[in-house]
Amino acid sequence: MSAFNAATAVHPREGGGVYDVDLDLGWSIGGKPNGGYLLAILARAATEAVDHPHPLAVSGHFLRPPEGGPAEVHVEQVKSGRTVATVRSTLWQANKPCLDSLVTVGELAGAPVDYTSMTMPGMPSPEECRSRADTPFKVELLDHIDVLIDPATAPFPTPTGHPMIQGWMRFRDGAEADALALALAVDAMPPTVFHLEKLGWAPTVELTFLLRGIPAPGWLAFRAEATFVADGWFDESATVWDSTGRVVAQSRQLALLGRG
């Protein structure tokens, strides 16, 4: 079993509606479980609770950061259907909800692309990129995912003033990314607002993940960008392409600027 599958495993309780999970701090940033890691767990519970394999749209609202260790996912099916079903999937710990989500699940057939304006950006090869681990911050997650940043968009040592980061990623244990891993992928890069010298912890308030394809084996390419920063808030959108250059995931989050 891959490290990702083990760390996101969900164990159904008898009677239904509740899954036991074990939050693994190996998938953290500075001791806080990564938001995309938590969303992947909620999406896994949602797909297991109903008879559709793929989390097409996952909208997560972050309530409070959980600790590592035991937690529960509570699922409630709010719509069943032939094409899609919708599940509310909520992470609980110590009798408090930590992350609430609505998840619409269905199945992607892998049909040819009809239209795209999101072509994969031209970037240096993975060998020519810089590891995300080369920063002043402790990012435990990087023991499991190799995140490589196009040097022209790396926020360290010199922020560019343009909040965009692109690069490559893959699991270190050789596992190939699947649909659930993409929920993690869209949140595995550094905050793009580092380029604006906002270096504090930037808590995500809301993140919506859209699955657009099942990734082919190989490196994932990503690009994340903030477009509007005001009133202490910023948006950040991410796109992920598979090794064939096909879009496989999109996300947008609303986050609070760090105090740094």
Add this chain to the structure above:
Amino acid sequence: MSAFNAATAVHPREGGGVYDVDLDLGWSIGGKPNGGYLLAILARAATEAVDHPHPLAVSGHFLRPPEGGPAEVHVEQVKSGRTVATVRSTLWQANKPCLDSLVTVGELAGAPVDYTSMTMPGMPSPEECRSRADTPFKVELLDHIDVLIDPATAPFPTPTGHPMIQGWMRFRDGAEADALALALAVDAMPPTVFHLEKLGWAPTVELTFLLRGIPAPGWLAFRAEATFVADGWFDESATVWDSTGRVVAQSRQLALLGRG
């Protein structure tokens, strides 16, 4: 009272947790209440249920289209906090959930913009644009909102092959748009995939609305764009600017391609 405020009014039942609403088919497209109109109702109930004025992030998952007439909004506060609170807000009709949402509410202070790459597009003036009403489709909503389309991006009579539509909008009764009206604004333009000659009804499965500012009086400018169409699904992102050129709302939805 403005037509919009009347059509989105929510009436609390004694005991709390439930609001009675009356879905007004004047805010429909082809007899189906507009998705943005329904989201505005859910956001209004959420802001009334807790002590924060602004719906900062509203994630709606569309379950089944309601009819016009009486319906209920059920609200459940899942987080209370000084900066933000989170509410689950669900539209029910005939004992079935029609639209489920998570809403994070807070307050925007109207501080100066720190960074933006979303500058308002150059467009012809409203007088030089074309009414959305000049189409083969019945759009009841347009009796309430004047939606004017930049002719270069109008899908009728000739689709461009590029799924982008931009233009202007405002209420016909002279009411100025407020935070809640923006939830409607992000969903009031024609589906951008009309430009790809996909003319059937394109049901939204998920739509996330982000409030980024409180609009100044005057025309709203909008731009909507689909970026990736595959497997029968497309994304559509919209940005709304107020008359000062400030970004005030962003949205992204996942929708099914129509059969047309």
